[in-house]
Amino acid sequence: MEFLPLKIADRKDMAQRKMWKEMTVTSDGHHLNPTYVYKVVLLGSMAVGKSSLAFRYVKNSFRETMPTVGCSFFKQMIRLETANIMFEIWDTAGQEKYHSVCHLYYRGARAALLVYDISRKETFNRAKLWLRELEKDFLHDEIMIILVGNKTDLVTEREVTSEEGKEFARSKGLLHAETSAKSNHQVTDVFMAIAQKLLQQEQQKETMPVQSQSWKKSHVDLRAPNSNQIKKCCKS
């Protein structure tokens, strides 16, 4: 299934977005905590609970969802001691007809939640295929991938053991977590872990600027001196 070709100009813009960092300036000119904007994408088969995870995280509630059409976009701000983090969450549709547009949604992502349903083995096998797709588009250190086994509340229907999940994640160098969007198990923790890890990477980069050049795609590290520029970026 083919969609229109990419536009080169926009692609550069997307590459810039993922590196964005905003400094909030108070009225008397003092810099507050920096704000980092990170794109996080949710991937996986139909009905594994991607939207439910996003909804649990952003709204802290659970309700019957319907299949996602295309993709849903959410923003969530986290305030940490040393920095603020703005997550731009792209919750993609698991339906096959949208697979070819998925690339569009996960381009430039800093973290991917690769979700499967622990009560359906085939969704775990599918997650492996999704991983291959991701590996085509990203270098290993470009994106943080968390393999997420969702629906842990369905204890009696479990088809994928924790060990299986963990083992596969280890063999591929992924992080692993098990969650339940329904019973609110470990959902926020996963996102917090991402935030902390990404922040760590940021701090490492600042102390060792040379290492930050390991990105596959060229990018411009635009450290915005004030908050105006981030707005411009969003508009462009």
Place this chain on the structure above:
Amino acid sequence: MEQISKDFSELSTQLTGMALDLEEEMRQSKEDKLDLSPQTCRRDSVLSGKEEEDVTMDAWRMHQKHVFVLSEAGKPVYSRYGSEEALSSTMGVMMALVSFLEAEKNAIRSIHADGYKVVFVRRSPLVLVAVARTQQSEQEIAHELLYIYYQILSLLTWTQLNHIFQQKQNYDLRRLLAGSERITDNLLDLMARDPSFLMGAVRCLPMAAGVRDAVSASLQQARAKSLVFSILLSRNQLVSLVRKKDQFLHPIDLHLLFNLISSSSSFREGEAWTPICLPKFNSSGFFHAHISYLEQETDLCLLLVSTDREDFFTVSDCKRRFQERLRKRGVYHALQEALRTPFYSISQVGIPDLRHFIYKSKSSGLFTSPEIEAPYVSEEEKERLLGLYQYLHSRAHNSSHPLKNIYFTGPNENLLAWVTSAFELYVCYSPLGTKAGAISTVNKLMKWIRKEEDRLFILTPQTY
């Protein structure tokens, strides 16, 4: 009266082109009708044969209308009731029937048998079949099947659909349609109770012209280069539509968009960004639609259609700018107010025997209709009223004997239809009135609509 109708024809609510080509399509298909007499009805026993028995309980058979979609290779694509799996043999039989009759160079279109009609619409590489117990004409059933066809195109595009079957004749299309069945289900449910589809027109949310204009101007200002259409709607009613110059949105495409939004609560959270094909506009490519509700717990949904799938952030910013303008213009409150009364009562017209009406302005592709009130309270009664309109509509648009004026007296109500080149009017009266009385009050009704037109219609459509 003549003057009024002329005035109406000049309503410059040029939102859309007309659904004329669809009517034409229907006319063409009409020629190949096959009316089976009772003794040849044995064919029908093929359809309701053993295979079907396996899937069905009585409930399955009692449904008013079954709709099946299959590929030309006879593979099931969609079934309204029951799983396509269980029905696949039934579909095979239908396909055999279609190809058998095609081999005879006599393309099958419909079979009429005791109490129901079987209607086939062939749109290569798909075949659509309806088995209906409803009173609808074959034309109207075929019209609904075409909507289902367009619905499938809106998910896949015509180009892709053809490409797939060229590559592999017996491809299982359910793989690609998985997860979208409810959109098609919803469309069929809507068509059974919403006159929009019958009319080939869109209903506006009634509101003061000044408020609507302010909303439209705000939408118009929140434009972006890649935007083709900006649409604000509330529960299948149009609030405002701004389009790119020289680009028209066909009522069918608009209906498909409305249906998409009403069929999924997933749009209530976050901002959706999805590829979508508008088959009447361009069946070979995808647009990208930004879909979001303005505020939690309101029914105001904003739909921004863009040509550029990379343009999410620009389009998302258009939404923000639109809301900002709304607030600046101070119309948010008035808009919320209008949402509280999405329908008007027939009593406002002030004609005693009048129960209900549908008025469609042909040039604008818009229609208006009051709330359906007593005695049409139950779902069955509402559907019966729509059934009567369907009957009048099919009589008025009968391809061999089209009628301009119809007066119909029934046991429970009297109805009148009046079709001109500018408008279509369908009116329902209590059974107590007379024909002369009905005709004399039509004039009054037209005057009332004329007086209210700036509230009921979009008179000043905007372009970017």
